[in-house]
Amino acid sequence: MLLREVDYARPATIEEAVSLLAAHEGARALAGGQTPVNVMKARAAAPDVLVDLADLAELRTIGFSSDSLLEIGAMVTYTQLVGSSEVEVARPILAEVAATIADVQVRNRGTVGGNVCVSDPTNHLPPLLVVLDASFTIRGSDGERVVSAEEFFMGVYMTAVGEGELLTKISVPPASDTGDGFSGVTIGKHGTYVVDAAATVSSEGARIAIGCVAATPVRATEMEERLAGGDFSDDAVREAAKGLGASLDPPSDVHGSADYRRSLAETSAVRAVLQAAGRRKT
Numbered sequence: 001m002l003l004r005e006v007d008y009a010r011p012a013t014i015e016e017a018v019s020l021l022a023a024h025e026g027a028r029a030l031a032g033g034q035t036p037v038n039v040m041k042a043r044a045a046a047p048d049v050l051v052d053l054a055d056l057a058e059l060r061t062i063g064f065s066s067d068s069l070l071e072i073g074a075m076v077t078y079t080q081l082v083g084s085s086e087v088e089v090a091r092p093i094l095a096e097v098a099a100t101i102a103d104v105q106v107r108n109r110g111t112v113g114g115n116v117c118v119s120d121p122t123n124h125l126p127p128l129l130v131v132l133d134a135s136f137t138i139r140g141s142d143g144e145r146v147v148s149a150e151e152f153f154m155g156v157y158m159t160a161v162g163e164g165e166l167l168t169k170i171s172v173p174p175a176s177d178t179g180d181g182f183s184g185v186t187i188g189k190h191g192t193y194v195v196d197a198a199a200t201v202s203s204e205g206a207r208i209a210i211g212c213v214a215a216t217p218v219r220a221t222e223m224e225e226r227l228a229g230g231d232f233s234d235d236a237v238r239e240a241a242k243g244l245g246a247s248l249d250p251p252s253d254v255h256g257s258a259d260y261r262r263s264l265a266e267t268s269a270v271r272a273v274l275q276a277a278g279r280r281k282t
Contacts, residue, residue: 028049073168136170137167201232
């Protein structure tokens with residue numbers, strides 16, 4: 001299906017991009033275009049103005065802040081994540097997960113900012129960024145603000161980025177004594193997840209988030225509390241996961257019933273935590 005007519009702008013600076021987004025109520029940012037173009041073709045959305053971020057080189061960088069946070073520009077592609085030496089040093093799980101997204105063509109075009117701003121419950125990065133305790137920098141006409149990952153994801157296709165605002169970067173604390181894990185079941189080798197789970201394990205305990213079971217990633221707080229004692233043996237982790245599925249209210253669809261997703265949530269959480277515990281630096 002052909003796209004309907006839409007105005008197009010290609011700003012040279014972040015300030016210009018924010019100004020364009022603020023000036024047009026129906027304006028939408030265009031990053032890699034992997035989701036919005038298909039959505040527009042399906043006539044599920046019809047922005048009045050597309051603000052193409054392709055020329056904003058400062059949004060394509062990966063580096064470290066003055067306080068050693070890993071900073072990932074919103075226009076960084078999955079392929080960049082996979083090949084980044086900074087990511088490999090600070091948080092290699094990001095590269096591991098990015099390498100499993102779709103296919104090479106999508107990874108070459110798709111961006112981290114696009115992935116999180118779409119806020120599709122089946123996307124790989126939201127639950128991972130929640131357990132990594134990431135923060136999101138959002139630029140608007142009134143300046144910058146920073147929100148946590150748990151505050152950023154607000155619902156299906158809804159985030160903390162408001163009208164006239166632009167996500168500029170994601171900041172992730174580097175691993176110290178932390179191990180990270182990610183597990184789930186996909187629809188095909190490079191498909192979307194039916195259910196996934198992300199986990200981090202450190203001296204402070206575990207952080208666990210489940211994806212694809214609600215509009216936003218769900219923290220497995222009861223399982224975290226049961227693991228607070230620091231026992232990450234196979235038996236202890238499996239015992240801690242009991243009842244996790246029953247606490248969830250996932251949807252049923254052609255890929256799996258709600259009960260199947262509840263079972264997958266427990267299994268995926270156990271695998272993610274055990275993987276994280278096995279990678280923890282002590």
